[in-house]
Amino acid sequence: MTHTSSLLASLLLWITPGEGMATAADYQPYSPTASAAEVSAPLFVVLAYSLIWLVLLGFVVSVWWRQRRVAQELVQLRRQLQRGEP
Amino acid sequence: MGRRPDAGWRVVFLMLVLAAATGFVIAPYLIFFVAPVLPELGWIQKIFFFHVPCAWAMFLSAFVCAAGSLAFLFKQRRWGDELAAAAAELTVVFGVLVLVTGPLWARKAWGKYWDWDVRLTTVAILFLIFVAVLLARRYGGPASHRIAAGLALFGAADVPLVYISVKLWRTIHPQTTVVTSMHPGMRAAFFVSLGLFTLLFVLLLWIRLDLERSRTTLDGLVVIATEDSNRASRN
Secondary structure (H helix, E strand, O other), X not given: OHHHHHHHHHXXXXXXXXXXXXOHHHOOXXXXXXXXXXXXXXXXXXXXXXXXXXXXXXXXXXXXXXXXXXXXXXXXXXXXXXXXXX | OOOOXXXXXXXXXHHHHHHHHHHHXXXXXXXXXHOOOOOOOOHHHHHHHHHHXXXXXXXXXXXXXXXXHHHHHHHOOHHHHHHHHXXXXXXXXXXXXXXXXXXXXXXXXXXXOOOOOHHHHHXXXXXXXXXXXXXXXXXXXXXXXXXXXXXXXXXXXXXXXXXXXXXXXXXXXXXXXXXXXXXXXXXXXXXXXXXXXXXXXXXXXXXXXXXXXXXXXXXXXXXXXXXXXXXXXXX
């Protein structure tokens, strides 16, 4: 028990920022660089939005396709079992 | 086929699909036409309305996967294994979305797609752990499902670390207070989007779980067919 407590205490000391270390309070708001200014924000928003729906649609299609394959295998197997085929 | 949902569950499913379809119309309207464009952030800030809900869905999937894994590892519940398999895949899917939308925002905001910042790195680790869960399930051999369940518990343990990382360490990633201190005009868009992604998570988990149950039925029939075949060959 003592070993466990000292281990936990060491772990806490390790993850707690020490003196001189930067913490969340040191957070600096970003300042866009010159290269960032060249990026078209609406284009990136449309790109992000399209990618989200494409990935989700791809996942739905993939589940549907796998479900169809499993259903076909099930029908085939049930037929075999009903006919008593090995 | 697997255990089909009865008529009541089918109605619930259809109602959820209808609600999600409504959300698909309302959420973009609120995001693009109602929520104000803040001068200091500009149009790129619109990504925030999808990025945060995707991250929320990713964390939710990781926790659901861990709950299923716990039920499978310690109670030997078959449904736990099915739930863990379905949720692990969704964690990876939503993880891809987080790791795509975040860098697109970062390119405009920070001038670079990626930074080895503690928040970004812990999310990448979370994503990789769940990729490992899927690989373990697919190629792990006889004990693959148990190995994957153990890995999923490690993955879920990373979620609180991802959340508190911006509070503990110096980071260029916006703080968690960005939600609570949001401009009042943005709240409706944000919470509708959050609700939509939660609904999407439920629907996707539902269909993926249905596939897993069909597979369980198929595996059961294969065992019966093999036993029948062995019996026939002995006689």
